[in-house]
Amino acid sequence: MEKGYPPQDPTPPYPGPPMNYPGTYPPPGTYPPPGTYPPPGTYPPPGTYPPPGTYPPPGTYPQPGFSPSPSPPVYQGAFAQVPTAPVTTVTHVLVTPALHDLPGQTVCPQCQQTVITKTEHTPGLLTWGLCAGLTIFGFWLCCFIPFCLDSCKDVEHRCPSCHRIIYVYKRM
Numbered sequence: 001m002e003k004g005y006p007p008q009d010p011t012p013p014y015p016g017p018p019m020n021y022p023g024t025y026p027p028p029g030t031y032p033p034p035g036t037y038p039p040p041g042t043y044p045p046p047g048t049y050p051p052p053g054t055y056p057p058p059g060t061y062p063q064p065g066f067s068p069s070p071s072p073p074v075y076q077g078a079f080a081q082v083p084t085a086p087v088t089t090v091t092h093v094l095v096t097p098a099l100h101d102l103p104g105q106t107v108c109p110q111c112q113q114t115v116i117t118k119t120e121h122t123p124g125l126l127t128w129g130l131c132a133g134l135t136i137f138g139f140w141l142c143c144f145i146p147f148c149l150d151s152c153k154d155v156e157h158r159c160p161s162c163h164r165i166i167y168v169y170k171r172m
């Protein structure tokens with residue numbers, strides 16, 4: 001007596017196509033359609049920025065006639081966002097380079113007084129250079145002439161109060 005179970009294949013083959021079948025690739029429709037990208041409307045609209053109306057109105061500025069503080073009014077405009085760096089004011093009083101041959105007005109760095117300098121002509125590099133040049137070219141009898149001409153000497157500017165040298169104008 002035979003069994004009622006007819007012999008069957010243990011595992012039927014996959015009903016689907018083989019692995020190399022072109023149909024296994026995802027159909028073109030499975031790619032995300034262009035519509036899945038966020039539409040332009042999802043970006044924050046320009047209206048989310050603070051409207052210009054949030055700035056304090058011009059009426060909040062202190063009145064010029066009733067401002068108790070002597071400081072000028074600080075405007076709350078667009079420049080209020082920028083941190084203001086401390087402005088370093090140069091307090092060093094530089095000797096004016098305008099001091100040449102003639103006495104000039106300047107501030108003495110020693111006594112801090114505004115004075116008119118006293119000039120004194122002293123032999124400088126140009127004086128000795130001219131003297132050497134005259135000697136080399138045979139005019140050694142005239143080599144003392146540069147020491148007699150103030151236009152060939154350096155000029156020392158001294159303070160009339162403390163008698164210190166403020167500036168030396170060198171011709172070379």
Ligand SMILES: [Zn+2]
Binds near residue numbers: 113160
């Ligand atoms: Zn001085």
